[in-house]
Amino acid sequence: MNRLEAFKSIAAQAGRGELTFPTNVDATLKLQKALNDPDCHAEAAARLVQAEPLLAARTVAIANSVAYNRSGSEITNVRTGVQRVGFRTLNALVAAVIVRQLDTKIKNPALRAMANQLWQHSAHVAALSQVIARRVTHVDPDTAMFAGIVHEVGGFYLLSRAEEYPGLLDGEPEEWANFGEIEIGRCVLQKLGVPNAVMEAIEAMWSGMRALPPENLGDTLLLANDLSPIESPLHQRPGATTKQAAVTIDFAVGDGTLQSILEESADEVRSLTSALL
Known part of the structure; x- marks a missing residue:
């Protein structure tokens, strides 16, 4: 079974509600x-x-x-x-x-390393989402943090099944986004009872479309994802590191700027991230 067939098999199982959880x-x-x-x-x-x-x-x-x-x-x-x-x-x-x-049954060291990186990424996105929601977009900060925590849950599920499908994660990370993320991710989010508003925000992040300055929960999540100092191992950006890309993102917010807000909130982001890790 090749990678595409494996993605389709897992997605088909998820679509039937056949999700394998620890x-x-x-x-x-x-x-x-x-x-x-x-x-x-x-x-x-x-x-x-x-x-x-x-x-x-x-x-x-x-x-x-x-x-x-x-x-x-x-x-x-x-x-x-x-x-x-x-x-x-x-x-x-x-x-x-x-x-x-979801990653407790992963035994393969390489897969465990990917799961740990994915959680570090998710924790940073959750913390940044909370601060951006409170200081910039003025959407509910708790909902934004929740969205950041669960936005990669489909990826965790994929990693938890990868040992059953040798070679599933070989090749380019973008193939996960192209072939499996939406179908598998949506089913896992539904299983976890994620509210529709959060589902819609995560789907907006999958599409990669956002407004600057950000206006809603989807914009908040996507901006936090772009600003995270830890990249998802399933979504590597071509041509630039996250840090290099993030320093170019700035805009006016009231009497300040995004970068000034992030500097003022650095202790909060660090504290929240550490608590989640």
Whole structure:
């Protein structure tokens, strides 16, 4: 089976709803459903989060990040962390756990290295999206961070299946975008219950079309993706590194510029990225 046939096979399975997830993903999806229940209050949410060590650690870390800890008062428990970050951010953190769980069954060192790079890229995009949303486009920052976390979930799913299809990732990274990203990515996003507004923003990013200055969630996500210092191993840009491309992106924002905002927000981006990693 060649690469194109392998992409088509995985996409066809995904289209039929035949998605192969590690067992721990199914458990976290149940947790996600429980947290999304309108009757789930903060105390119940804290108990649910405490039962998942990785989620508990990330919740406290995000709550202590510069973006959420404006007072500088460090917290050390999940209950206070849940109260500080709120349910929308908590939903983004659950998504982060699910995305990371997709690569738990990867044994091949080269594939694990790609998955680690992909997560570093996603964490940077999520942090940049949160700041750009709050300071530039004025869309909901928590939704923007969530979109950044899940925007490469199709790629994680592909990596999780790659050992079943030898040679799947040989060749040019752009072939993933051309042959598999939309079909596979959309199915995985639907399985994870990603809201339509976020789906539309990610699809806009796939198309590569954005406005400058950015105006909406899709623009926010695409700009954050372009500014990320870590490239996706599945989407290498021809002819220029991310850093070289990013320094050319600037525009006026009120009395400042994008670059001045990024400089002012550098600590927030670093803090958020570190908490997600």
